[in-house]
Amino acid sequence: MEKENYGIKVNALKYQNAGVLNIKGRTGTKRCLVVPIEDNHLFESVNEDGSPKAVYLDLTAFALREAKYEQTHLIKQSLPKEIRESMTKEQLDAMPILGGMKQLVNPSANAAAASNVPFAQSTEDNSNLPF
Numbered sequence: 001m002e003k004e005n006y007g008i009k010v011n012a013l014k015y016q017n018a019g020v021l022n023i024k025g026r027t028g029t030k031r032c033l034v035v036p037i038e039d040n041h042l043f044e045s046v047n048e049d050g051s052p053k054a055v056y057l058d059l060t061a062f063a064l065r066e067a068k069y070e071q072t073h074l075i076k077q078s079l080p081k082e083i084r085e086s087m088t089k090e091q092l093d094a095m096p097i098l099g100g101m102k103q104l105v106n107p108s109a110n111a112a113a114a115s116n117v118p119f120a121q122s123t124e125d126n127s128n129l130p131f
Contacts, residue, residue, distance in 0.1 A: 010059075010075060010099035015040045041079055061101050071100035 012018060016039040023032045037044055043056040058078040064071065075098045084092070 005104040006073075006101045007104050008061075008075065008099060008101050012098075014096040014098050041077070041083055059098070067102075069100075070102045072103060073101035075099040075101060 012033050012035065013020070015035045018033065018035045018040075021032055021034055022029050035042070037055060040057070043058070045053045045056070047053045059075050060078040061073040061075055063073050076095055077098060079087075079095075
């Protein structure tokens with residue numbers, strides 16, 4: 001049985017109050033994506049010393065009846081039950097489509113390209129944030 005592999009594309013600027021900023025670090029200035037954790041119902045896990053360990057975004061893929069632009073699924077955020085139940089139908093319907101999925105034709109080429117992603121470092125220069 002052949003396994004299906006999918007490519008997922010997410011527009012991170014669809015997150016609430018997200019922005020792109022130039023942030024100065026120790027070795028230079030980098031363009032960075034800034035996404036408020038609380039505004040976007042992200043889950044942050046921390047190390048024993050309280051430092052950030054990981055930040056998770058739960059997503060759900062909904063199959064489309066017909067593929068559009070080769071995309072077979074649309075991607076929306078999966079909210080915690082208590083938040084989802086507190087929202088109206090209009091609020092739930094207004095949740096943005098964050099991206100889409102399509103089946104990969106050549107997964108080995110995509111895996112090789114993904115391995116070249118540079119490592120990101122955290123900085124504490126908060127003077128230029130958009131909120």
